Amino acid sequence: MASITTPQIFVALGSVEPALVEPLLSEHQRLIQDPTDEDLANADAAIVRAAYRVDRELLDRMPALKVIARTGVGTDLVDVAEASRRGIPVVITPGSNTASVAEGVFAHLLALVKKLSPLTALVREGRWEQRAAVGVGDLEGFTLGIIGYGRIGRRVARIAEAFELKVLAYDPFAEIPAEIRCDTVDELLGGSDFVTLHAPLTPENQNLINSDRLKAMRRGAILINCSRGGLIDLDAVHEALQSGRLSGLGLDVYDPEPPAHHPLFDHENVVLTPHLMGFTRQGMAHTVRDAAQGAVDVLAGRTPAAVATP
Numbered sequence: 154m155a156s157i158t159t160p161q162i163f164v165a166l167g168s169v170e171p172a173l174v175e176p177l178l179s180e181h182q183r184l185i186q187d188p189t190d191e192d193l194a195n196a197d198a199a200i201v202r203a204a205y206r207v208d209r210e211l212l213d214r215m216p217a218l219k220v221i222a223r224t225g226v227g228t229d230l231v232d233v234a235e236a237s238r239r240g241i242p243v244v245i246t247p248g249s250n251t252a253s254v255a256e257g258v259f260a261h262l263l264a265l266v267k268k269l270s271p272l273t274a275l276v277r278e279g280r281w282e283q284r285a286a287v288g289v290g291d292l293e294g295f296t297l298g299i300i301g302y303g304r305i306g307r308r309v310a311r312i313a314e315a316f317e318l319k320v321l322a323y324d325p326f327a328e329i330p331a332e333i334r335c336d337t338v339d340e341l342l343g344g345s346d347f348v349t350l351h352a353p354l355t356p357e358n359q360n361l362i363n364s365d366r367l368k369a370m371r372r373g374a375i376l377i378n379c380s381r382g383g384l385i386d387l388d389a390v391h392e393a394l395q396s397g398r399l400s401g402l403g404l405d406v407y408d409p410e411p412p413a414h415h416p417l418f419d420h421e422n423v424v425l426t427p428h429l430m431g432f433t434r435q436g437m438a439h440t441v442r443d444a445a446q447g448a449v450d451v452l453a454g455r456t457p458a459a460v461a462t463p
């Protein structure tokens with residue numbers, strides 16, 4: 154007589170492409186998008202997108218959960234300590250979208266320096282205004298300050314070399330070559346024409362870029378944030394754009410997401426994307442597959458490639 158096996162349930166918290174997950178699942182495992190309360194109650198594994206909060210209350214609703222798999226490395230919205238207290242590992246996917254995010258930083262930076270959005274608008278309107286070129290710059294010879302020197306920060310530094318940018322880096326936890334290392338955030342801000350953030354959102358890093366820090370920046374600097382929205386104080390940054398302290402701002406991340414409209418969104422020297430510099434076609438394929446594979450590994454009793462520590 155054939156035995157009846159209860160399927161293992163993978164719930165997607167936030168949208169994931171089924172075609173990336175399903176090939177990794179056995180015939181006794183199934184992926185559920187938009188899970189109901191009952192699906193959550195039966196879930197063995199949760200594949201969690203960046204903007205989805207997994208707190209104590211949600212964990213209570215998933216009593217059968219054996220693994221959480223985050224698409225990416227940022228676990229600021231996952232209560233890793235509580236999950237670990239319940240014996241639930243939190244799989245992460247380091248490296249899966251490093252190139253995507255690092256390239257995204259340069260997409261924002263180049264769009265701002267080369268004024269792509271306003272110039273596109275001019276040509277679209279039939280206005281051939283080459284005098285606008287006086288506002289268009291280059292990267293070569295300027296200094297890029299990188300706050301957070303993990304995988305993504307290091308990748309940004311490598312790409313920066315090809316543009317012949319000078320690089321400075323600050324990270325209290327990472328090893329940084331002496332010739333580019335800054336000992337304080339203010340030292341980095343004061344020495345940089347462009348600043349990009351690659352730090353995790355922790356209680357200490359909340360509003361890392363606030364009005365005092367903005368005063369430490371070079372006049373006319375450009376700020377790019379493709380890490381976590383909570384790292385910057387948007388009101389202070391808006392003021393800095395209006396006063397000319399900042400000449401450009403590139404944002405991929407917000408707090409909360411999706412964000413309410415902020416007046417700085419209307420500023421012409423701003424480039425805005427909806428948290429997908431790490432979730433490009435390629436970034437999505439790698440992060441979702443790595444996360445799903447990690448969950449499959451845990452359920453099979455294998456050690457996953459990487460887990461978050463509380």
Ligand SMILES: O=C(O)[C@H](O)COP(=O)(O)O
Pocket residue numbers: 201202203204224225226227250380428431432440
């Ligand atoms: O889930 C996502 O949206 C992507 O993996 C991006 O997440 P990240 O900002 O943590 O890389």
